[in-house]
Amino acid sequence: MPAPYLRNLMNPNFSIEQKLVLRALALGAVFFCFSTVLALAQRAAPPSNPAASVGDIAFDPATDRSSFQRCGEGQYDVPQYYQSQTAYTGGTQALRQQFVRAAMPRSTGAQNGYVTIRFLINCHGETDRFRVTQIDAAYQPARFGPALVAALLGRAKALRAWVPGKFTGPDAHHGEALDSYYYLLLKISHGRVVDVLP
Amino acid sequence: MRSLLAAAAGLLLSLPDHAQDVNCTIYPAGTSCRLACDLYQSPAREATAQGSARSQQYFDEMLALCPTFAPAWREKAVPYLKRGEFGTWKRLIDHAVQLQPAQHLGYRGWCRFEFLHDYAGAQADLTRLMALTRSNPGFSANGDYDLRIVLALCKREQGDPTGALAVFDQCIAANEAQQRVGLYDYLHRGVTRLRQGDNAGALLDLQRQQQQIKRLADTEYYLGLVYQKQKKTALARQRFVLAKTLFQQGHYRHNDYCETLDKVYLVDIQTALSSLK
Known part of the structure:
Protein backbone atom coordinates (compact mmCIF):
# COMPACT_ATOMS: atom_id res chain seq x y z
CA MET A 1 0.00 0.00 0.00
CA PRO A 2 1.44 3.46 -0.90
CA ALA A 3 2.36 5.89 1.88
CA PRO A 4 -0.31 8.60 2.69
CA TYR A 5 1.51 11.43 0.92
CA LEU A 6 1.81 9.28 -2.19
CA ARG A 7 -1.91 8.47 -2.03
CA ASN A 8 -2.61 12.23 -1.77
CA LEU A 9 -0.37 12.93 -4.75
CA MET A 10 -2.29 10.36 -6.74
CA ASN A 11 -5.72 11.73 -5.69
CA PRO A 12 -7.36 12.98 -8.91
CA ASN A 13 -9.53 15.48 -6.93
CA PHE A 14 -6.53 17.74 -6.11
CA SER A 15 -5.82 20.77 -8.30
CA ILE A 16 -2.51 21.11 -10.17
CA GLU A 17 -1.36 23.76 -7.63
CA GLN A 18 -2.25 21.51 -4.68
CA LYS A 19 -0.37 18.62 -6.27
CA LEU A 20 2.71 20.84 -6.84
CA VAL A 21 2.68 21.99 -3.20
CA LEU A 22 2.30 18.43 -1.94
CA ARG A 23 5.05 17.26 -4.29
CA ALA A 24 7.37 19.99 -2.99
CA LEU A 25 6.56 19.02 0.61
CA ALA A 26 7.23 15.37 -0.19
CA LEU A 27 10.53 16.16 -1.87
CA GLY A 28 11.49 18.34 1.11
CA ALA A 29 10.68 15.52 3.51
CA VAL A 30 12.73 13.07 1.44
CA PHE A 31 15.66 15.54 1.30
CA PHE A 32 15.43 16.15 5.07
CA CYS A 33 15.50 12.42 5.79
CA PHE A 34 18.38 11.89 3.36
CA SER A 35 20.47 14.72 4.81
CA THR A 36 19.77 13.56 8.38
CA VAL A 37 20.83 10.02 7.52
CA LEU A 38 23.92 11.40 5.76
CA ALA A 39 24.83 13.55 8.77
CA LEU A 40 24.39 10.62 11.14
CA ALA A 41 26.46 8.44 8.85
CA GLN A 42 29.21 11.07 8.84
CA ARG A 43 29.14 11.31 12.63
CA ALA A 44 29.25 7.54 12.89
CA ALA A 45 32.19 7.27 10.49
CA PRO A 46 34.83 9.93 11.31
CA PRO A 47 38.02 10.07 9.26
CA SER A 48 39.98 7.69 11.52
CA ASN A 49 39.54 3.99 10.85
CA PRO A 50 37.24 2.85 13.68
CA ALA A 51 38.33 -0.77 13.30
CA ALA A 52 41.98 -0.48 14.19
CA SER A 53 44.47 1.33 16.37
CA VAL A 54 47.17 3.39 14.69
CA GLY A 55 49.78 1.07 13.23
CA ASP A 56 47.84 -2.19 13.53
CA ILE A 57 48.78 -4.68 10.82
CA ALA A 58 46.05 -7.02 9.60
CA PHE A 59 46.94 -10.38 8.08
CA ASP A 60 47.31 -10.23 4.30
CA PRO A 61 47.36 -13.66 2.66
CA ALA A 62 49.10 -12.16 -0.37
CA THR A 63 52.24 -11.24 1.57
CA ASP A 64 52.12 -12.79 5.04
CA ARG A 65 52.96 -16.32 6.17
CA SER A 66 49.87 -18.22 7.27
CA SER A 67 52.14 -20.34 9.46
CA PHE A 68 53.10 -17.32 11.56
CA GLN A 69 51.13 -17.40 14.79
CA ARG A 70 50.44 -14.68 17.30
CA CYS A 71 50.76 -16.03 20.81
CA GLY A 72 48.02 -13.82 22.21
CA GLU A 73 45.58 -13.89 19.28
CA GLY A 74 42.18 -12.82 20.57
CA GLN A 75 43.51 -12.31 24.09
CA TYR A 76 45.13 -8.89 24.10
CA ASP A 77 45.84 -6.00 21.78
CA VAL A 78 49.40 -6.11 20.49
CA PRO A 79 51.56 -3.59 22.40
CA GLN A 80 54.25 -1.46 20.81
CA TYR A 81 57.94 -2.23 21.36
CA TYR A 82 58.36 0.70 23.75
CA GLN A 83 55.51 -0.56 25.94
CA SER A 84 56.93 -4.05 26.26
CA GLN A 85 60.73 -3.68 26.16
CA THR A 86 61.01 -5.54 22.85
CA ALA A 87 64.63 -5.39 21.70
CA TYR A 88 67.20 -6.75 19.33
CA THR A 89 70.18 -8.48 20.93
CA GLY A 90 73.02 -5.98 20.89
CA GLY A 91 70.64 -3.07 20.45
CA THR A 92 70.68 -0.49 17.69
CA GLN A 93 74.43 -0.91 17.45
CA ALA A 94 73.95 -4.51 16.28
CA LEU A 95 71.27 -3.42 13.82
CA ARG A 96 73.65 -0.79 12.49
CA GLN A 97 76.09 -3.58 11.65
CA GLN A 98 73.36 -5.28 9.62
CA PHE A 99 72.07 -2.28 7.71
CA VAL A 100 74.70 0.48 7.68
CA ARG A 101 78.03 -1.31 7.76
CA ALA A 102 76.94 -4.17 5.48
CA ALA A 103 77.04 -3.86 1.68
CA MET A 104 73.73 -2.58 0.33
CA PRO A 105 72.69 -1.53 -3.18
CA ARG A 106 72.72 2.21 -3.77
CA SER A 107 69.29 3.73 -4.34
CA THR A 108 68.52 4.36 -7.97
CA GLY A 109 65.36 6.29 -7.06
CA ALA A 110 64.96 8.85 -4.32
CA GLN A 111 68.27 9.79 -2.74
CA ASN A 112 67.39 11.21 0.69
CA GLY A 113 64.77 10.25 3.24
CA TYR A 114 63.61 7.22 5.17
CA VAL A 115 62.49 3.65 4.63
CA THR A 116 60.37 2.30 7.49
CA ILE A 117 59.82 -1.42 7.91
CA ARG A 118 57.12 -2.18 10.46
CA PHE A 119 56.34 -5.72 11.56
CA LEU A 120 55.08 -8.04 14.24
CA ILE A 121 57.27 -10.03 16.65
CA ASN A 122 55.51 -12.87 18.41
CA CYS A 123 56.26 -14.07 21.93
CA HIS A 124 58.82 -16.54 20.56
CA GLY A 125 60.80 -13.79 18.80
CA GLU A 126 59.55 -14.81 15.33
CA THR A 127 58.63 -12.08 12.84
CA ASP A 128 56.10 -11.51 10.05
CA ARG A 129 53.56 -9.06 8.58
CA PHE A 130 56.28 -6.76 7.27
CA ARG A 131 55.08 -3.43 5.85
CA VAL A 132 57.30 -0.90 4.09
CA THR A 133 56.75 2.85 3.77
CA GLN A 134 59.06 5.34 2.11
CA ILE A 135 59.31 9.10 2.57
CA ASP A 136 61.76 11.69 1.32
CA ALA A 137 63.65 14.20 3.45
CA ALA A 138 60.59 16.47 3.39
CA TYR A 139 58.44 13.59 4.74
CA GLN A 140 56.57 13.24 1.46
CA PRO A 141 55.88 9.83 -0.13
CA ALA A 142 58.92 8.68 -2.10
CA ARG A 143 60.29 5.66 -3.94
CA PHE A 144 63.83 4.55 -3.35
CA GLY A 145 65.51 2.08 -5.70
CA PRO A 146 63.65 -1.26 -5.73
CA ALA A 147 66.90 -3.20 -5.28
CA LEU A 148 67.74 -1.23 -2.14
CA VAL A 149 64.25 -1.59 -0.68
CA ALA A 150 64.20 -5.32 -1.43
CA ALA A 151 67.61 -5.74 0.19
CA LEU A 152 66.50 -3.86 3.30
CA LEU A 153 63.32 -5.89 3.58
CA GLY A 154 65.21 -9.13 3.04
CA ARG A 155 67.72 -8.19 5.70
CA ALA A 156 64.93 -7.28 8.14
CA LYS A 157 63.18 -10.59 7.53
CA ALA A 158 66.44 -12.45 8.12
CA LEU A 159 67.07 -10.95 11.58
CA ARG A 160 66.89 -13.75 14.11
CA ALA A 161 68.04 -12.27 17.44
CA TRP A 162 64.84 -10.59 18.60
CA VAL A 163 64.12 -10.45 22.30
CA PRO A 164 60.31 -10.59 22.45
CA GLY A 165 58.31 -8.06 24.39
CA LYS A 166 57.28 -8.90 27.88
CA PHE A 167 54.55 -8.03 30.28
CA THR A 168 55.89 -5.29 32.53
CA GLY A 169 52.97 -5.12 34.95
CA PRO A 170 53.47 -5.56 38.67
CA ASP A 171 51.66 -8.87 39.19
CA ALA A 172 52.53 -12.57 38.92
CA HIS A 173 52.69 -12.34 35.11
CA HIS A 174 55.55 -9.88 35.21
CA GLY A 175 58.11 -10.88 32.63
CA GLU A 176 55.90 -13.19 30.57
CA ALA A 177 56.55 -12.90 26.84
CA LEU A 178 54.12 -10.97 24.63
CA ASP A 179 53.61 -10.32 20.92
CA SER A 180 54.57 -6.77 19.99
CA TYR A 181 54.99 -4.37 17.09
CA TYR A 182 58.40 -3.04 16.10
CA TYR A 183 59.72 -0.89 13.30
CA LEU A 184 63.10 -0.28 11.75
CA LEU A 185 63.76 3.19 10.41
CA LEU A 186 66.51 3.31 7.79
CA LYS A 187 67.84 6.79 7.09
CA ILE A 188 68.99 7.22 3.48
CA SER A 189 71.42 9.93 2.45
CA HIS A 190 72.72 10.30 -1.10
CA GLY A 191 71.27 6.90 -1.93
CA ARG A 192 72.98 5.06 0.91
CA VAL A 193 71.81 3.81 4.30
CA VAL A 194 73.53 6.00 6.87
CA ASP A 195 71.63 5.27 10.08
CA VAL A 196 69.11 2.97 11.66
CA LEU A 197 66.63 3.63 14.43
CA PRO A 198 65.09 3.17 16.93
CA MET B 1 46.15 -18.28 33.38
CA ARG B 2 45.98 -17.01 29.81
CA SER B 3 42.87 -15.01 30.55
CA LEU B 4 44.48 -13.51 33.62
CA LEU B 5 47.47 -12.54 31.52
CA ALA B 6 45.16 -11.05 28.91
CA ALA B 7 43.30 -9.05 31.53
CA ALA B 8 46.52 -7.83 33.10
CA ALA B 9 48.01 -6.95 29.73
CA GLY B 10 44.78 -5.20 28.80
CA LEU B 11 44.97 -3.12 31.97
CA LEU B 12 48.55 -2.20 31.32
CA LEU B 13 47.96 -1.30 27.70
CA SER B 14 44.82 0.67 28.36
CA LEU B 15 46.69 3.12 30.56
CA PRO B 16 46.79 6.38 28.61
CA ASP B 17 49.98 8.23 27.76
CA HIS B 18 49.48 11.70 29.20
CA ALA B 19 48.67 14.39 26.67
CA GLN B 20 49.83 17.97 26.97
CA ASP B 21 47.67 19.97 29.40
CA VAL B 22 45.68 22.89 28.02
CA ASN B 23 44.01 25.81 29.80
CA CYS B 24 40.53 25.83 28.32
CA THR B 25 39.53 29.12 29.93
CA ILE B 26 41.42 30.96 27.20
CA TYR B 27 38.50 30.03 24.90
CA PRO B 28 35.22 31.93 25.53
CA ALA B 29 32.53 29.77 27.14
CA GLY B 30 30.03 28.37 24.70
CA THR B 31 32.25 28.65 21.64
CA SER B 32 33.00 25.60 19.54
CA CYS B 33 36.69 25.87 20.41
CA ARG B 34 35.83 25.83 24.12
CA LEU B 35 33.74 22.71 23.51
CA ALA B 36 36.68 21.12 21.68
CA CYS B 37 39.00 22.02 24.53
CA ASP B 38 36.60 20.67 27.15
CA LEU B 39 36.40 17.44 25.19
CA TYR B 40 40.22 17.30 25.09
CA GLN B 41 40.38 17.69 28.87
CA SER B 42 37.46 15.37 29.59
CA PRO B 43 38.14 12.28 31.75
CA ALA B 44 36.48 10.11 29.10
CA ARG B 45 38.97 11.27 26.46
CA GLU B 46 41.90 11.04 28.85
CA ALA B 47 40.94 7.46 29.70
CA THR B 48 41.33 6.29 26.11
CA ALA B 49 44.52 4.47 25.13
CA GLN B 50 46.87 6.53 22.98
CA GLY B 51 46.54 5.53 19.33
CA SER B 52 43.32 3.57 19.85
CA ALA B 53 40.49 4.10 17.40
CA ARG B 54 38.37 5.81 20.05
CA SER B 55 41.20 8.12 21.05
CA GLN B 56 41.78 9.18 17.46
CA GLN B 57 38.04 9.70 16.97
CA TYR B 58 38.01 12.11 19.91
CA PHE B 59 40.67 14.23 18.19
CA ASP B 60 38.68 14.16 14.94
CA GLU B 61 35.62 15.35 16.84
CA MET B 62 37.63 18.19 18.41
CA LEU B 63 38.98 19.25 15.04
CA ALA B 64 35.51 19.14 13.50
CA LEU B 65 34.40 21.55 16.24
CA CYS B 66 37.49 23.74 16.09
CA PRO B 67 40.00 23.17 13.27
CA THR B 68 42.34 25.73 14.85
CA PHE B 69 42.65 23.79 18.12
CA ALA B 70 46.36 23.00 17.85
CA PRO B 71 46.66 20.57 20.80
CA ALA B 72 44.32 18.15 19.03
CA TRP B 73 46.51 18.17 15.90
CA ARG B 74 49.56 17.56 18.05
CA GLU B 75 48.09 14.73 20.11
CA LYS B 76 46.45 13.10 17.10
CA ALA B 77 49.93 13.00 15.57
CA VAL B 78 51.71 11.37 18.52
CA PRO B 79 50.85 7.68 17.91
CA TYR B 80 51.95 7.99 14.28
CA LEU B 81 55.32 9.22 15.51
CA LYS B 82 55.73 6.45 18.06
CA ARG B 83 54.65 3.76 15.61
CA GLY B 84 56.86 4.76 12.69
CA GLU B 85 54.30 6.43 10.39
CA PHE B 86 56.40 9.54 10.06
CA GLY B 87 54.79 10.97 6.92
CA THR B 88 51.39 11.08 8.64
CA TRP B 89 52.95 12.38 11.84
CA LYS B 90 54.61 15.25 9.99
CA ARG B 91 51.45 16.20 8.11
CA LEU B 92 49.51 16.41 11.39
CA ILE B 93 52.12 18.08 13.58
CA ASP B 94 52.67 20.69 10.86
CA HIS B 95 49.11 21.92 11.49
CA ALA B 96 49.91 22.46 15.17
CA VAL B 97 53.14 24.28 14.33
CA GLN B 98 51.42 26.45 11.76
CA LEU B 99 48.74 27.43 14.29
CA GLN B 100 51.01 27.96 17.31
CA PRO B 101 54.66 28.00 16.24
CA ALA B 102 56.12 29.13 19.55
CA GLN B 103 54.28 26.37 21.42
CA HIS B 104 54.98 23.46 19.07
CA LEU B 105 58.21 24.11 17.15
CA GLY B 106 60.29 22.87 20.05
CA TYR B 107 58.35 19.62 20.23
CA ARG B 108 58.53 19.03 16.47
CA GLY B 109 62.23 19.81 16.43
CA TRP B 110 62.89 17.51 19.37
CA CYS B 111 60.98 14.65 17.72
CA ARG B 112 62.87 15.09 14.44
CA PHE B 113 66.12 14.94 16.42
CA GLU B 114 65.13 12.05 18.67
CA PHE B 115 63.05 9.75 16.47
CA LEU B 116 64.47 10.42 13.00
CA HIS B 117 67.96 11.83 13.46
CA ASP B 118 66.75 14.53 11.09
CA TYR B 119 69.38 16.95 12.30
CA ALA B 120 68.86 19.51 9.54
CA GLY B 121 65.10 19.59 10.10
CA ALA B 122 65.48 19.78 13.86
CA GLN B 123 68.05 22.55 13.56
CA ALA B 124 65.72 24.56 11.31
CA ASP B 125 62.86 24.20 13.81
CA LEU B 126 64.98 25.06 16.84
CA THR B 127 66.68 27.99 15.14
CA ARG B 128 63.29 29.41 14.24
CA LEU B 129 62.11 28.83 17.80
CA MET B 130 65.17 30.61 19.18
CA ALA B 131 64.21 33.67 17.15
CA LEU B 132 60.62 33.51 18.43
CA THR B 133 61.60 33.10 22.08
CA ARG B 134 64.60 35.44 22.44
CA SER B 135 66.91 32.42 22.65
CA ASN B 136 64.94 30.69 25.39
CA PRO B 137 63.47 27.73 23.53
CA GLY B 138 62.59 25.64 26.59
CA PHE B 139 63.12 21.94 27.14
CA SER B 140 62.78 18.68 25.28
CA ALA B 141 59.51 16.79 25.59
CA ASN B 142 61.12 14.26 27.95
CA GLY B 143 62.54 17.06 30.11
CA ASP B 144 66.14 15.87 29.79
CA TYR B 145 67.51 18.65 27.60
CA ASP B 146 67.54 22.39 27.23
CA LEU B 147 66.69 22.64 23.53
CA ARG B 148 69.86 24.69 22.98
CA ILE B 149 71.81 21.52 23.84
CA VAL B 150 69.76 19.69 21.21
CA LEU B 151 70.59 22.46 18.73
CA ALA B 152 74.29 22.04 19.55
CA LEU B 153 74.05 18.29 18.97
CA CYS B 154 72.31 18.88 15.63
CA LYS B 155 75.20 21.08 14.55
CA ARG B 156 77.76 18.51 15.71
CA GLU B 157 76.06 15.66 13.89
CA GLN B 158 76.03 17.69 10.69
CA GLY B 159 79.77 18.20 10.86
CA ASP B 160 79.95 21.57 12.57
CA PRO B 161 81.69 20.88 15.90
CA THR B 162 82.86 24.47 16.22
CA GLY B 163 79.33 25.78 15.87
CA ALA B 164 78.14 23.06 18.24
CA LEU B 165 80.69 24.01 20.91
CA ALA B 166 79.72 27.67 20.65
CA VAL B 167 76.08 26.76 21.39
CA PHE B 168 77.09 24.31 24.14
CA ASP B 169 79.24 26.99 25.80
CA GLN B 170 76.58 29.67 25.64
CA CYS B 171 73.84 27.38 26.97
CA ILE B 172 75.88 25.75 29.72
CA ALA B 173 77.26 29.09 30.93
CA ALA B 174 73.74 30.53 31.11
CA ASN B 175 72.45 27.49 32.98
CA GLU B 176 75.44 27.38 35.32
CA ALA B 177 74.62 30.94 36.34
CA GLN B 178 71.15 29.75 37.32
CA GLN B 179 72.36 26.44 38.79
CA ARG B 180 70.23 24.40 36.41
CA VAL B 181 72.65 22.61 34.11
CA GLY B 182 70.93 19.69 32.42
CA LEU B 183 71.40 16.02 33.27
CA TYR B 184 73.73 15.20 30.38
CA ASP B 185 74.96 18.60 29.17
CA TYR B 186 78.55 18.12 30.37
CA LEU B 187 78.61 14.59 28.99
CA HIS B 188 77.71 15.69 25.46
CA ARG B 189 80.05 18.66 25.47
CA GLY B 190 82.79 16.43 26.88
CA VAL B 191 82.26 13.89 24.10
CA THR B 192 82.30 16.69 21.52
CA ARG B 193 85.56 18.08 22.94
CA LEU B 194 87.03 14.58 23.01
CA ARG B 195 86.20 14.12 19.33
CA GLN B 196 87.88 17.45 18.62
CA GLY B 197 91.05 16.35 20.38
CA ASP B 198 90.54 18.71 23.31
CA ASN B 199 91.40 16.10 25.93
CA ALA B 200 91.86 18.60 28.76
CA GLY B 201 88.48 20.20 28.05
CA ALA B 202 86.82 16.81 27.77
Missing part, protein backbone atom coordinates in the same frame (compact mmCIF):
# COMPACT_ATOMS: atom_id res chain seq x y z
CA LEU B 203 88.34 15.71 31.08
CA LEU B 204 86.98 18.80 32.83
CA ASP B 205 83.50 18.26 31.45
CA LEU B 206 83.41 14.57 32.28
CA GLN B 207 84.55 15.27 35.82
CA ARG B 208 81.73 17.82 36.08
CA GLN B 209 79.38 15.16 34.71
CA GLN B 210 80.46 12.84 37.53
CA GLN B 211 79.11 15.45 39.93
CA GLN B 212 75.81 15.67 38.02
CA ILE B 213 75.18 11.91 38.12
CA LYS B 214 77.42 9.99 40.50
CA ARG B 215 77.12 6.53 38.99
CA LEU B 216 76.87 6.43 35.20
CA ALA B 217 78.70 3.94 32.99
CA ASP B 218 78.68 6.38 30.05
CA THR B 219 80.70 9.00 31.94
CA GLU B 220 83.28 6.48 33.15
CA TYR B 221 83.67 5.02 29.66
CA TYR B 222 84.37 8.40 28.06
CA LEU B 223 86.70 9.34 30.93
CA GLY B 224 88.56 6.12 30.19
CA LEU B 225 88.87 7.16 26.54
CA VAL B 226 90.32 10.54 27.59
CA TYR B 227 92.90 8.86 29.85
CA GLN B 228 93.69 6.38 27.10
CA LYS B 229 94.41 9.26 24.71
CA GLN B 230 96.55 10.87 27.37
CA LYS B 231 98.50 7.57 27.63
CA LYS B 232 97.40 7.17 31.26
CA THR B 233 96.70 3.46 30.91
CA ALA B 234 96.18 2.63 34.57
CA LEU B 235 93.62 5.40 34.98
CA ALA B 236 91.92 4.39 31.76
CA ARG B 237 91.66 0.77 32.89
CA GLN B 238 90.23 1.91 36.23
CA ARG B 239 87.51 3.91 34.44
CA PHE B 240 86.67 1.13 31.97
CA VAL B 241 86.40 -1.45 34.77
CA LEU B 242 84.10 0.86 36.70
CA ALA B 243 82.10 1.55 33.54
CA LYS B 244 81.63 -2.18 33.02
CA THR B 245 80.50 -2.70 36.61
CA LEU B 246 78.06 0.20 36.45
CA PHE B 247 76.72 -0.98 33.12
CA GLN B 248 76.12 -4.47 34.45
CA GLN B 249 74.30 -2.95 37.41
CA GLY B 250 72.02 -1.06 35.03
CA HIS B 251 73.52 2.40 35.55
CA TYR B 252 73.58 3.56 31.94
CA ARG B 253 71.53 5.91 29.80
CA HIS B 254 68.49 4.26 28.26
CA ASN B 255 65.47 5.49 26.36
CA ASP B 256 62.43 3.27 25.74
CA TYR B 257 61.76 4.85 22.34
CA CYS B 258 65.10 5.38 20.63
CA GLU B 259 68.83 4.99 21.01
CA THR B 260 70.23 8.12 22.68
CA LEU B 261 73.09 10.08 21.14
CA ASP B 262 76.53 9.18 22.54
CA LYS B 263 75.06 5.99 23.99
CA VAL B 264 77.56 3.45 25.30
CA TYR B 265 77.13 -0.31 24.84
CA LEU B 266 78.70 -3.04 26.92
CA VAL B 267 80.60 -4.20 23.87
CA ASP B 268 82.17 -0.72 23.57
CA ILE B 269 83.48 -1.00 27.11
CA GLN B 270 84.73 -4.53 26.59
CA THR B 271 86.47 -3.52 23.36
CA ALA B 272 88.10 -0.55 25.10
CA LEU B 273 89.30 -2.77 27.95
CA SER B 274 90.78 -5.32 25.60
CA SER B 275 92.51 -2.55 23.61
CA LEU B 276 94.62 -1.58 26.64
CA LYS B 277 98.06 -3.03 26.51
